[in-house]
Amino acid sequence: MLPLELTLVLAATRDMGIGLNGTLPWTGLKKEMAYFARVTKRVPPSSPPPSQQQQPALNAVIMGRKTWDSIPARFRPLRGRLNIVISRSAPLLLFPSATAVENAETNVVVMAPSLEQALAYLQQQHTSSSPSHSRNSSSETTLGKIGRVFIIGGAQMYDAALALRETRRILLTRVLTDFACDTFFPLAALQQNVSNGDDGEKKKKMAGVEEEMQEVEREGGEWKRRGQAALDAWAGEAVPAGVQEENGTRYEFQMWERD
Numbered sequence: 001m002l003p004l005e006l007t008l009v010l011a012a013t014r015d016m017g018i019g020l021n022g023t024l025p026w027t028g029l030k031k032e033m034a035y036f037a038r039v040t041k042r043v044p045p046s047s048p049p050p051s052q053q054q055q056p057a058l059n060a061v062i063m064g065r066k067t068w069d070s071i072p073a074r075f076r077p078l079r080g081r082l083n084i085v086i087s088r089s090a091p092l093l094l095f096p097s098a099t100a101v102e103n104a105e106t107n108v109v110v111m112a113p114s115l116e117q118a119l120a121y122l123q124q125q126h127t128s129s130s131p132s133h134s135r136n137s138s139s140e141t142t143l144g145k146i147g148r149v150f151i152i153g154g155a156q157m158y159d160a161a162l163a164l165r166e167t168r169r170i171l172l173t174r175v176l177t178d179f180a181c182d183t184f185f186p187l188a189a190l191q192q193n194v195s196n197g198d199d200g201e202k203k204k205k206m207a208g209v210e211e212e213m214q215e216v217e218r219e220g221g222e223w224k225r226r227g228q229a230a231l232d233a234w235a236g237e238a239v240p241a242g243v244q245e246e247n248g249t250r251y252e253f254q255m256w257e258r259d
């Protein structure tokens, strides 16, 4: 079975806050949101053999039901991406028609009752619709018509995804300005390495963090921040480097990977 690779995408405050009252804690980060849209849309380039080159049709974005609800109606389904919504009340995996992936531009949404079922669906897309998987120059595995697979939230989805070995990468937008939050990213291993200063206090505040870090270590996983060149190469663009500022909010684009 093809190892499918998952990338988490999120924006989080220094203490890993990602949400407030069912929506994002901040407003007015237009360029940040544009980055999210570009990166999740861009399919990785295929590489040789050129005769068999098959560009994936589009990337997939997997989200929990509450995250789906949080996206403004006019923006959902997120265009140019296969949208997969996880909901326990999804009666069954709703298989779109055979042409659904090609037609995803025209608002196809797949619902699945669990992340595992969603991944099984994506695997099936590969085995049923792709004669051979393609590889790009960095040997990234793609799934035929499906390019990259992103987990776009929320906390429950990130939590489920972090438990999977398939999750290899986190595109983290570190928001450096403080915002009130009631929802947090469920892993603070990043926080410890990233924030300058008062780690101790925050670490105490977040229960279960230590346990989670140990769990990751036991699995043999280890998250490391990659440099700008690696981020640019993976994102397929020159990602704005260093601290950005929009409407008085400061943030930084980062990429983390685990072995």
Ligand code: FOL
Pocket: 009, 010, 011, 024, 032, 033, 034, 036, 037, 067, 070, 071, 072, 075, 078, 079, 152, 153, 172, 173
């Ligand atoms: N990751 C990052 N880096 N920033 C985020 O804001 C973010 N948000 C979510 C998940 N990962 C993220 C979940 N929330 C839209 C709205 C909320 C949302 C995700 C996406 C949304 O409307 N996206 C449109 C862009 C619309 C626009 O141009 O303003 C899209 O097409 O992606």
